[in-house]
Amino acid sequence: MSSDRQESDSAIHEDDAGTVTRGLEERLVDSVKNHDGVSRRAVLGGLAIAGGSAIAGTGATRSDDDTGDSNDETMGFGAPGTYTEEQFDPHGFLREFNTGDSTNERPSRFGENDYNLNAGVYEENGQTVREFNFVAVPVEQEILPGITFPMWTFNGQVPGPTIRVEEGDLVRVNFTNGFPDMAHTIHPHLRNLNPRMDGIPQNGPGLIDSGESFTYEWQAQPVGTHLYHCHMLPLKAHVHRGMYGSMIVDPKPENVRENPRQYIDYHGPITDEVREMAAERARSRNMISHADYSPEGFDGIDEMVMVMNGFDTNFDGDNEVYGVNTRGFCYAPARTDAYNGEWEAGETKHPIEIDGNERQRVHLLNTIEFDFVNSFHCHSQFFDYYDAGTTLFPNRKTIDTVLMCQAQRGILEFDYSNHEPGLYMFHAHQSEFAELGWMSFFEVN
Numbered sequence: 001m002s003s004d005r006q007e008s009d010s011a012i013h014e015d016d017a018g019t020v021t022r023g024l025e026e027r028l029v030d031s032v033k034n035h036d037g038v039s040r041r042a043v044l045g046g047l048a049i050a051g052g053s054a055i056a057g058t059g060a061t062r063s064d065d066d067t068g069d070s071n072d073e074t075m076g077f078g079a080p081g082t083y084t085e086e087q088f089d090p091h092g093f094l095r096e097f098n099t100g101d102s103t104n105e106r107p108s109r110f111g112e113n114d115y116n117l118n119a120g121v122y123e124e125n126g127q128t129v130r131e132f133n134f135v136a137v138p139v140e141q142e143i144l145p146g147i148t149f150p151m152w153t154f155n156g157q158v159p160g161p162t163i164r165v166e167e168g169d170l171v172r173v174n175f176t177n178g179f180p181d182m183a184h185t186i187h188p189h190l191r192n193l194n195p196r197m198d199g200i201p202q203n204g205p206g207l208i209d210s211g212e213s214f215t216y217e218w219q220a221q222p223v224g225t226h227l228y229h230c231h232m233l234p235l236k237a238h239v240h241r242g243m244y245g246s247m248i249v250d251p252k253p254e255n256v257r258e259n260p261r262q263y264i265d266y267h268g269p270i271t272d273e274v275r276e277m278a279a280e281r282a283r284s285r286n287m288i289s290h291a292d293y294s295p296e297g298f299d300g301i302d303e304m305v306m307v308m309n310g311f312d313t314n315f316d317g318d319n320e321v322y323g324v325n326t327r328g329f330c331y332a333p334a335r336t337d338a339y340n341g342e343w344e345a346g347e348t349k350h351p352i353e354i355d356g357n358e359r360q361r362v363h364l365l366n367t368i369e370f371d372f373v374n375s376f377h378c379h380s381q382f383f384d385y386y387d388a389g390t391t392l393f394p395n396r397k398t399i400d401t402v403l404m405c406q407a408q409r410g411i412l413e414f415d416y417s418n419h420e421p422g423l424y425m426f427h428a429h430q431s432e433f434a435e436l437g438w439m440s441f442f443e444v445n
């Protein structure tokens with residue numbers, strides 16, 4: 001932390017923020033580890049689960065898999081405060097967008113059972129096809145330091161991979177069910193013209209059984225930030241266990257210029273100026289064809305995906321742990337923070353660093369089960385909000401809190417260009433959710 005930042009009145013100091021996080025987290029870890037349901041197997045000893053054995057489906061139901069020592073404050077594997085599992089990195093996930101481009105593949109999370117998530121981008125019958133490989137696998141994933149949860153996943157991670165495509169593309173998903181004993185599907189929240197591709201029981205291929213495969217094909221429409229999830233019954237179990245992810249459909253500026261009314265809530269005459277303004281907005285929203293777009297006055301746009309989720313660790317139909325991108329308090333300052341403003345090597349929990357000279361765009365999704373609503377509130381700042389991301393101009397301007405029901409999602413846009421450097425909190429404004437993990441910080445530089 002720089003000395004001038006320490007003198008700032010407007011920002012929260014890192015040491016104070018770290019104390020708040022530590023207190024909340026220790027209370028939560030204590031309460032969760034007294035439950036019977038969640039696995040207390042520490043991930044340092046259980047990393048094999050993250051590798052090939054996950055494909056074999058050994059972790060389908062681990063609710064009784066309690067090999068830890070509940071009398072040990074640290075569960076035998078180190079103090080609360082640091083995440084040890086390296087399989088899923090919420091910080092990397094924030095800005096990880098998969099376009100199908102197989103030349104830009106990230107490292108596999110499947111060890112020897114390797115395959116490429118991004119299967120390729122190519123033309124077919126005059127249409128761009130973006131192809132992906134999805135595998136349903138059971139995996140244990142850490143939700144609090146030292147505490148794992150038996151997830152049902154797409155591609156070994158919760159949330160599932162973020163797909164990013166352009167309006168009008170064909171999205172081709174080769175889905176394989178790697179579970180030993182459970183059927184799954186993929187249901188997309190898209191304008192889907194073919195009912196057989198809806199990913200629900202008793203329609204088209206219906207449920208994809210253990211070991212079976214099916215190729216889903218979806219038209220990328222409408223523009224927006226969307227959701228995919230498993231639609232197997234009981235639905236709440238499959239969603240709560242982690243079978244969901246984001247699908248972002250970027251607008252094509254040429255389509256917008258041609259037919260602007262489809263993208264903007266505007267009832268006046270469509271002039272050339274209106275067309276150009278709408279097309280410009282489309283360019284700003286399109287990471288695939290206009291990746292280097294810079295809004296006026298800013299260096300660029302920093303995009304993030306935040307999936308609000310929760311975990312019922314004792315399986316009583318009520319969540320005990322909340323977060324964005326699965327890990328409680330993962331974007332908060334930890335006790336192991338260095339106080340010089342640079343995070344120590346190996347640090348697994350830290351605020352989201354953002355550049356005050358960049359415009360921020362958050363793709364926010366609510367995949368919570370068992371609670372009716374979730375919310376996002378940021379401190380010291382107001383944002384523009386685009387419900388489902390389906391319009392190019394905001395539905396609501398200058399708000400600091402947004403409420404979302406299950407499966408609702410939207411785009412938040414804001415910047416911290418007028419703010420002093422430092423830590424700015426954001427969290428669910430259900431105070432209980434915030435205290436149970438859904439509490440985060442931006443570190444503005």
Ligand SMILES: [Cu+2]
Pocket residue numbers: 152183184185230231232238243
């Ligand atoms: Cu499922």
